[in-house]
Amino acid sequence: MHQVTLNYADGVSHSFEVASGELILDAAIAAEVPLLYQCQSGSCSSCAAQLSSGDAPVRAGVSSTLLASEVATGTRLLCVCEAGSDCSFELPYTSEAGSGAAHAVHAFIDSVEQIASNAVRLTVELAEGEWMEFRPGQFMQIEVPGLGVxxxxxxxxxxxxVPxxxxxxxxxxxxAMSSFLSKDAAPDQVLKLRGPYGSFFLREEKKRAPHIFVAGGTGLAPILSMIDTLRQSGGRKPPMLLSFGCATPDALFCLDDIELRKQWLPTLETRICVDRDPQEGMHHGNPVSALREGDVKPDTVAYLCGPQVMIDAATKRLIELGADPANIxxxxxxxxx
Ligand SMILES: Cc1cc2nc3c(=O)[nH]c(=O)nc-3n(C[C@H](O)[C@H](O)[C@H](O)COP(=O)(O)OP(=O)(O)OC[C@H]3O[C@@H](n4cnc5c(N)ncnc54)[C@H](O)[C@@H]3O)c2cc1C
Ligand code: FES
Incomplete structure (x- = not known):
C-alpha cells in the first residue's frame, strides 16, 4: 500500500491508500475523493495532475494522450498510472470543482445549421424537468442515435x-456523429447527453488577469462559452485576445458572433487566421503564428482548444513570449x- 495525496488549488488536500498494481484514479473513486475524470482510459486528459513528490509510473502497455516530454516533466493522467511509492500531486482545480458529478439528460434537437464548409451548429433544448449545470469550457458526451457510441x-x-x-x-x-448530423438529424429528435466533464474551464479566480484564447476550428466552442461568461460577469473586463483559425476562409464560422462580442466587449481583440487564401483583414497563417511579442503580460491566463499539434505549438509559443506555464x-x- 502507498499513501497518495492530492493537493487542490484551494489549499484542500485529500490522502488515500493505493494498493500495489491499482490505478490511482480507481483508488480515488473508491475512497470517494472528489476528482474530475471521464474516459478512464487515458484519452480525454480530464484527470491530468502534476506529480510533486514520489514515484507514479504509467501502467505498462497502456497508451495515453500525454507526450513523453509531458510525462518527463511530471504530468500524469491518474487513470493510467500507479503509485510506485508514497506520492503527491497538484491538481489544477479546486476541491469544490472536483465534486461536480456528471449525470445523464435527454434533449430535443432544435436545429442543425450548416455554418461552414465542414462545420454545423447543433442547438438542443433539454427535456422538461431535466437540468444540466456546467462550467464554461467543460464538455458533454452525446450518444449517436442508433449506434449507441x-x-x-x-x-x-x-x-x-440552459435549457x-x-x-x-x-x-x-x-x-459516426458527423454522418448522423449531416444526414439523419431532424428537429424534435431526442438525444442522450451526459456531463459535465473535464478540467478545462474558466478560472473564476483569475478573471481579472489579461486573457489569451487560442482556438483551432471547432475548438472555438468552449472559448465562446468562456468569453460570454466573462461578458456576463460583473465589474471591469480584462484585456482579451482571441486568435482563431481554420484552414481556409470557407471553413471559418461564427465571424458575426465574434464581431458582436467585439462590440459588446471593447477590451476584446481578435485575430482571424487562415492557412490559405486569406481575405482582407485576415492573418495568413495559423492562430499560433498570429501571437506576437507584447501579447503576453506576466499574469496572462491562456486557454487553448483544438487539435493536439496546435495545443503543443501554442503552449511552446506562449511560454517563449513569457507566459507562466501554470496559467496555460x-x-x-x-x-x-
Ligand atoms: C474533450 C473533447 C471535447 C470535444 N469537443 C468537440 C467540439 O466541441 N466540437 C467538435 O467538433 N469536436 C469535438 N471533439 C471531437 C469529437 O468528440 C469527435 O471526435 C469528432 O466530432 C468526430 O466524431 P465522429 O463520430 O463524427 O467521427 P468518428 O466516427 O469518431 O471518426 C471518423 C474518422 O475521423 C477520424 N477522427 C475522429 N475525430 C477526429 C479529430 N478530432 N480529428 C481528426 N480526425 C478525427 C477518426 O479517426 C475516423 O477515421 C471533442 C473531443 C474531446 C476529446
Ligand atoms: S479520465 Fe480521461 S484521461 Fe483519465
Whole structure:
C-alpha cells in the first residue's frame, strides 16, 4: 500500500491508500475523493495532475494522450498510472470543482445549421424537468442515435442559456456523429447527453488577469462559452485576445458572433487566421503564428482548444513570449477512436 495525496488549488488536500498494481484514479473513486475524470482510459486528459513528490509510473502497455516530454516533466493522467511509492500531486482545480458529478439528460434537437464548409451548429433544448449545470469550457458526451457510441462536445453556449444548449461540430467524412448530423438529424429528435466533464474551464479566480484564447476550428466552442461568461460577469473586463483559425476562409464560422462580442466587449481583440487564401483583414497563417511579442503580460491566463499539434505549438509559443506555464489551460480534441 502507498499513501497518495492530492493537493487542490484551494489549499484542500485529500490522502488515500493505493494498493500495489491499482490505478490511482480507481483508488480515488473508491475512497470517494472528489476528482474530475471521464474516459478512464487515458484519452480525454480530464484527470491530468502534476506529480510533486514520489514515484507514479504509467501502467505498462497502456497508451495515453500525454507526450513523453509531458510525462518527463511530471504530468500524469491518474487513470493510467500507479503509485510506485508514497506520492503527491497538484491538481489544477479546486476541491469544490472536483465534486461536480456528471449525470445523464435527454434533449430535443432544435436545429442543425450548416455554418461552414465542414462545420454545423447543433442547438438542443433539454427535456422538461431535466437540468444540466456546467462550467464554461467543460464538455458533454452525446450518444449517436442508433449506434449507441458516445462522442464528446463542448457547449459554445453558457450555463444561463440552459435549457437551451448549443454545440459547434466539425463534420468528418464517414464519422459516426458527423454522418448522423449531416444526414439523419431532424428537429424534435431526442438525444442522450451526459456531463459535465473535464478540467478545462474558466478560472473564476483569475478573471481579472489579461486573457489569451487560442482556438483551432471547432475548438472555438468552449472559448465562446468562456468569453460570454466573462461578458456576463460583473465589474471591469480584462484585456482579451482571441486568435482563431481554420484552414481556409470557407471553413471559418461564427465571424458575426465574434464581431458582436467585439462590440459588446471593447477590451476584446481578435485575430482571424487562415492557412490559405486569406481575405482582407485576415492573418495568413495559423492562430499560433498570429501571437506576437507584447501579447503576453506576466499574469496572462491562456486557454487553448483544438487539435493536439496546435495545443503543443501554442503552449511552446506562449511560454517563449513569457507566459507562466501554470496559467496555460488546454483541451485537445483527440479523435474518438
Ligand atoms: C474533450 C473533447 C471535447 C470535444 N469537443 C468537440 C467540439 O466541441 N466540437 C467538435 O467538433 N469536436 C469535438 N471533439 C471531437 C469529437 O468528440 C469527435 O471526435 C469528432 O466530432 C468526430 O466524431 P465522429 O463520430 O463524427 O467521427 P468518428 O466516427 O469518431 O471518426 C471518423 C474518422 O475521423 C477520424 N477522427 C475522429 N475525430 C477526429 C479529430 N478530432 N480529428 C481528426 N480526425 C478525427 C477518426 O479517426 C475516423 O477515421 C471533442 C473531443 C474531446 C476529446
Ligand atoms: S479520465 Fe483519465 S484521461 Fe480521461
Amino acid at each position: 458516445l462522442r464528446s462536445y463542448s457547449p459554445s453556449s453558457v450555463g444561463t442559456d 437551451k444548449m448549443e454545440f459547434l461540430i466539425r463534420i468528418l467524412p464517414e464519422g 489551460y488546454s483541451e485537445k480534441f483527440t479523435p474518438s477512436n
